[in-house]
Structures are given as structure tokens and as C-alpha cells.
Amino acid sequence: MPKPLSPETGRAALRALFKEKSPLGPLKVMAKHVGYFFQIPIPGFRPYVVFGPEAVRKVxxxxxxxxLWRNTDPVTDLLHRGVLVVDGxxxxxxxxxMEPPLHPARLADYTQMMIAQTxxxxxxxxxxxxxxxxxESRKIALLIIMQALFGKDVWDDLPKxxxxxxxAIKYISPGGWIIWRKIPRPGFRKPLKELDDYLFRIIEERKRGEKGRNDLLQHLIDAGLTDKVIRDQMLTMMIAGHDTSTALLAWVxxxxxxxxxTHVQVNLEVDTMEKSPLLDHVIKxxxxxxxxxxxxxxxxxxxMDFNGNKVPKDERLFxxxxxxxxDPEIWENAEEFCPERFAHGRKTPPMSxxxxxGGPRACIGAAFGQTEARVVMTHLLKTFTFKFTNHPIHPHMGATLEPRPGxxxxIEKRNS
Ligand code: HEM
Incomplete structure (x- = not known):
């Protein structure tokens, strides 16, 4: 069993929640006070949490x-048999x-399209x-993923x-359902049906229209999957493939x-070099x-057993x-923004x-997502100056970790 939380840890966790305006604060407190294995003590929601290379490699x-990846969460209700939530x-x-269209060798094919959509x-x-x-990052990421994977230009449809x-993103984000799984969730049925209808129309258009495409949608159709299962994969890729890139671009x-x-230095490199190493390090x-x-x-x-700590069958593990x-044991100045740490190759252990x-189910879009971030950022920085309005930002735990309130x-257009 994990060590019970002391009243002092509980108080520190609460303080961190208010200070950081995010449950990430209490998570850090528990990691510091309890260690690499603990249990979140919310009534009705008591997942086990592990971190660090040793535990991560095990999982x-x-x-x-x-x-198992398949849980009894709204994400499974939404994605049904999507690749993200099925096992075996x-x-x-x-x-x-789905791997071939996302293979690193294909990425150069997408660069011009990424710039045009931006x-x-x-x-x-x-x-x-x-x-x-x-x-703005969400708009860009959505246009790019829909064009790359389904050959669909969604520009005119964006407002719809x-x-x-x-x-759909709100539906799978943490909320009251965590504690009360059957909590009423009004307001979702109609928009989710609209999204389904939209995806089914894309499938139908492709089946009736152009042949010989080599994108992800075509691979799914050619494999003879039912429209329902194709819809599951499309919705999975659409959400997993754009919500993450949105958050990444916005955080950068x-x-x-x-x-x-750093901003000045990145601009200088982007202007004078073909590829900016500093931009790469900032993204990392x-x-x-x-x-x-x-x-x-x-x-x-x-x-499972983590150094003598057991996690019983059917429990939830993060x-x-x-x-x-x-982790300060691994990262020097772990809380500091220090892109230079990636300048001479990473020196921290594998799985840190x-x-x-990681492992066989590592992100299928990792190479795509990193290329996209590099291409879009380089293009935006070359075309505009961006002046931050110096407002407070905190990490918000939605389906992804987002900078809120935004x-x-x-912006100003650059001359050359
Ligand atoms: C910056 C961008 C991205 C980040 C940070 C990211 C992060 C991740 C992470 C951490 C996982 C593993 C989650 C786990 O172990 O529970 C994952 C899986 C996955 N990602 Fe990404 N992702 C990104 C972009 C993309 C893109 C562009 C796509 C699609 C084109 C995509 C599709 C998926 C899918 C389908 C899985 C599940 C893979 C499987 O179970 O086999 N992701 N992603």
C-alpha cells in the first residue's frame, strides 16, 4: 500500500492547488513528500500514480x-474502437x-501544405x-491534420x-464524471452527432469520388473496415492529432x-539559418x-509491483x-525554462x-507533431513579430495541458 498522506502533506497540497491554480501543484507536493508511488486521495477517485524511468519502463x-488502455471513461465512450483505446x-x-502515412519518410510531403494552411x-x-x-494554433493544427490524413480541406467548414x-474535447476532459461516472452530462448529444455526421460524410464522399489517394483515410477504406470503425479511427486521429499540437504551439x-x-535569439536564428537549433531546443x-x-x-x-508497492487488478494507474x-533527481534546475539543456544531446537516462x-504504443504521430511544430513556428516567426501582453498563464488540465486563459x-507583419 502507498504511504498514507500526513496532515502536513495534505495542507501543503491544498496550498499548492491555490497557488498554482492547477491540480499539478498538489501532484508535485505528493511526489515530493511521498515519493515515486502514491495514491490520489479523492473520495470516489483513488488512482495510483507512478513516475520516474524505472516505473515508466515497467508500464x-x-x-x-x-x-490495459481501455478504461471505462468518456474517452472510450467517444472513441469506441479507436486505436487509442483498444488493446491486443x-x-x-x-x-x-495507420503508420505508413505518418512515417518520417512521408513528412517532407506535408511541409508546403502546413505553411499554406498557416x-x-x-x-x-x-x-x-x-x-x-x-x-489560432487550434485552427492551424485542425486544418493541417484534416488535410494530411483525410485529404479534407476544412477551411470553409471551420465555423460549423x-x-x-x-x-468533443470537453466531453473527454476531467470533470465531475471522475467521481460520479453516471453524472448527467447535458448538451453533448447534438454536437457529437453533428461531428459524427460530418466524418461519415467525408467517408462517403471519398468512397464515391476520387480513387488512388495514399492518405490515412484511403488506407482505412482499402482495408475493408466498416464505416463505423473508420469513423472511430478518424475521430481518434483528429482529436489526438490536433489537440496536442495546439497545446504544444501555444506553450511555445x-x-x-x-x-x-530567448525569443530574440530564436528570431535571429530563424532569420539567418536554414534550421534554428535553438527553436528545436525550445520545442523540446x-x-x-x-x-x-x-x-x-x-x-x-x-x-503490479513497484518496489514492494502493489497495485491490485482492476485499479486505475497513472x-x-x-x-x-x-524530477529534481534527474533534471538539473527541473522547474526552470532552460532550452540549452538540449543543446549537446540529452544527458538524462532513458525513459526520463x-x-x-514510449514502447510499442508510443505516440504514432510523434514525428509528424514535431515537424509540424517546427515548420509552423519557423513560418510564423519569419512572417510576424509577436509581442506578449504579459498576462498570467496557468496550466489547465483539459484533454491536454493547455496554457490558460490563452x-x-x-502581432505585426514583418517586412521581409
Ligand atoms: C505534440 C504533439 C503530440 C504529443 C505531445 C503527443 C503525445 C502522445 C503521448 C504521450 C501518447 C502516449 C499516451 C500513453 O502512453 O498513454 C500518444 C499516443 C498517441 N498519439 Fe500522440 N501526441 C502528439 C501528436 C500526435 C499526432 C500528430 C497524432 C496523429 C497524427 C497522434 C496520435 C496518437 C495516437 C493514435 C496515440 C495512441 C497510439 C497507440 O496506442 O498505439 N499524436 N501521444
């Missing part, structure tokens, strides 16, 4: 057959179908006005699908805004400090990416830097 690699052979079948979003910006880079997509802007010296450091997916959620299929990335998870920046 992701050496004892992965003891855990069914998972492997879908994953194999330009469409910025074409609506007004000189000298402010934009919220959390919202925007709310249903935000509703937030961190550049909060660190003007952003993924360390604010990993868009900050925990992995599992159900225990067979009892492996914390956030805590692993901020896991923004894309990242408000004043």
Missing part, C-alpha cells in the same frame, strides 16, 4: 501486458494500417491587433465544426513570451515543462509524464524524457 515496456490484436491491426489562418489577422495563440470539436508561444531574450523544453499529454491512463489487468519531466510516451500576443 510501457517490460510489464506492459499487465495493463485489434489495436495492432489498426496501428499497422497562411490561411494568419490572412485574417489584423495588423497591430492582438491574437490568442491558443485559439468548431463548437462540436470543442464539445507562452514560453517565448515569458523569456524575451516546452514538451518537458508542459507535456500536452501529462499522464498516461491505464487499468491494471494483472497485479504514469505521470509531468512528474517524470520535473517521454513527451510521446496566450494573447500583439
Amino acid at each position: 510501457l515496456v517490460t510489464e506492459r501486458e499487465k495493463v 490484436e485489434e489495436h495492432d491491426q489498426y496501428r499497422k494500417l 497562411d490561411r489562418v494568419t490572412s485574417q489577422w489584423q495588423e497591430g491587433k492582438t491574437v490568442d495563440m491558443l485559439i 465544426i468548431w463548437d462540436p470539436i470543442l464539445k 508561444f507562452a514560453l517565448l513570451g515569458q523569456h524575451p531574450e 523544453e516546452s514538451l518537458r515543462l508542459y507535456p500536452p499529454i501529462h499522464i498516461g491512463n491505464r487499468r491494471i489487468a494483472q497485479e 504514469y505521470s509524464i509531468y512528474l517524470t519531466h520535473r 524524457y517521454i513527451p510521446f510516451g 496566450v494573447i500576443m500583439k
Whole structure:
């Protein structure tokens, strides 16, 4: 059993909750006071939490057959048989179908499209006005993922699908259902149905129309999956493939805004070099400090043991990416923004830097997501100046870890 929390730890956790305006504060307190294995003490919600390379390797690699991805959460209700939430052979079948269009060798094919979609979003910006880079990044990421994977240009449809997509994300975000699984959730049925209808129309259009495409949608259709299962994979990829990139882009802007010296230096490199190493390091450091997916959620299929601490069958287990990335035993100045730490290759142990998870079920879109961040950031920084309006930002635990209330920046077009 994990050590019970002392009253002092409980009080420190509460203080951290108010100070950091996020449950990440109490998580850090519990990690510090209790260690690499603890249980969250909320009535009705008592998941076990592990972090650090040793535990992460167990969950992701050496004892992965003891855990299931499929939980009884809204994400499973929404994605049904999506590759993210199924286990075993069914998972492997879908994953194999979806890997080719995301293979690193294909990424160069997407670069020009990523730039063009970014330009469409910025074409609506007004000189000298402010934009919220959390919202703008979502538009860019959505246009890119839909075009890359399903050959669908959603620009004209954005006003129609925007709310249903935000509703789908809200549906799977932490909320009252965590404690009371059957809590009434009004207001979701209609928008989620609209989103389904939209995806089914894309499938139907493709089946009736153009043949010979080589994108993810075509791979799914050619494999003979039912429309229902194709919809499950599409919705999975649409959400997993854009909500994460949205958070990453927005955090990179937030961190550049909060660190003007680095911002100036990145701009200089972007202007004068073909590829900016510093931008790469900023993206990596952003993924360390604010990993868009900050925990992995599992159900225990067979009892697990972490240094004598048992997690019984059927319990919920989180492996914390956030805590692993901020472990002071591993990372020097763990809480500090320090992109230079990645300048000479990472020196921390394997499984200590896991923004894309690890093992056979590591993120299928890791290479795509990193290329996208680099291409979009480089293009935006070359085209506009971004002046941060210096407002407070805190990490919000939605479906991903987002900078809230947003990242408000004043923009001006650059001359060259
Ligand atoms: C910055 C961008 C991204 C980040 C930080 C990220 C992070 C992650 C993480 C941490 C996992 C593993 C979660 C776990 O172990 O529980 C994961 C899995 C996954 N990601 Fe990503 N992701 C990103 C982009 C993408 C993109 C662009 C796509 C699709 C094109 C995608 C699709 C998926 C899918 C389908 C899985 C499940 C894989 C499986 O179970 O086999 N992600 N992602």
C-alpha cells in the first residue's frame, strides 16, 4: 500500500492547488513528500500514480501486458474502437494500417501544405491587433491534420465544426464524471452527432469520388473496415492529432513570451539559418515543462509491483509524464525554462524524457507533431513579430495541458 498522506502533506497540497491554480501543484507536493508511488486521495477517485524511468519502463515496456488502455471513461465512450483505446490484436491491426502515412519518410510531403494552411489562418489577422495563440494554433493544427490524413480541406467548414470539436474535447476532459461516472452530462448529444455526421460524410464522399489517394483515410477504406470503425479511427486521429499540437504551439508561444531574450535569439536564428537549433531546443523544453499529454491512463489487468508497492487488478494507474519531466533527481534546475539543456544531446537516462510516451504504443504521430511544430513556428516567426501582453498563464488540465486563459500576443507583419 502507498504511504498514507500526513496532515502536513495534505495542507501543503491544498496550498499548492491555490497557488498554482492547477491540480499539478498538489501532484508535485505528493511526489515530493511521498515519493515515486502514491495514491490520489479523492473520495470516489483513488488512482495510483507512478513516475520516474524505472516505473515508466515497467508500464510501457517490460510489464506492459499487465495493463490495459481501455478504461471505462468518456474517452472510450467517444472513441469506441479507436486505436487509442483498444488493446491486443485489434489495436495492432489498426496501428499497422495507420503508420505508413505518418512515417518520417512521408513528412517532407506535408511541409508546403502546413505553411499554406498557416497562411490561411494568419490572412485574417489584423495588423497591430492582438491574437490568442491558443485559439489560432487550434485552427492551424485542425486544418493541417484534416488535410494530411483525410485529404479534407476544412477551411470553409471551420465555423460549423468548431463548437462540436470543442464539445468533443470537453466531453473527454476531467470533470465531475471522475467521481460520479453516471453524472448527467447535458448538451453533448447534438454536437457529437453533428461531428459524427460530418466524418461519415467525408467517408462517403471519398468512397464515391476520387480513387488512388495514399492518405490515412484511403488506407482505412482499402482495408475493408466498416464505416463505423473508420469513423472511430478518424475521430481518434483528429482529436489526438490536433489537440496536442495546439497545446504544444501555444506553450511555445507562452514560453517565448515569458523569456524575451530567448525569443530574440530564436528570431535571429530563424532569420539567418536554414534550421534554428535553438527553436528545436525550445520545442523540446516546452514538451518537458508542459507535456500536452501529462499522464498516461491505464487499468491494471494483472497485479503490479513497484518496489514492494502493489497495485491490485482492476485499479486505475497513472504514469505521470509531468512528474517524470520535473524530477529534481534527474533534471538539473527541473522547474526552470532552460532550452540549452538540449543543446549537446540529452544527458538524462532513458525513459526520463517521454513527451510521446514510449514502447510499442508510443505516440504514432510523434514525428509528424514535431515537424509540424517546427515548420509552423519557423513560418510564423519569419512572417510576424509577436509581442506578449504579459498576462498570467496557468496550466489547465483539459484533454491536454493547455496554457490558460490563452496566450494573447500583439502581432505585426514583418517586412521581409
Ligand atoms: C505534440 C504533439 C503530440 C504529443 C505531445 C503527443 C503525445 C502522445 C503521448 C504521450 C501518447 C502516449 C499516451 C500513453 O502512453 O498513454 C500518444 C499516443 C498517441 N498519439 Fe500522440 N501526441 C502528439 C501528436 C500526435 C499526432 C500528430 C497524432 C496523429 C497524427 C497522434 C496520435 C496518437 C495516437 C493514435 C496515440 C495512441 C497510439 C497507440 O496506442 O498505439 N499524436 N501521444
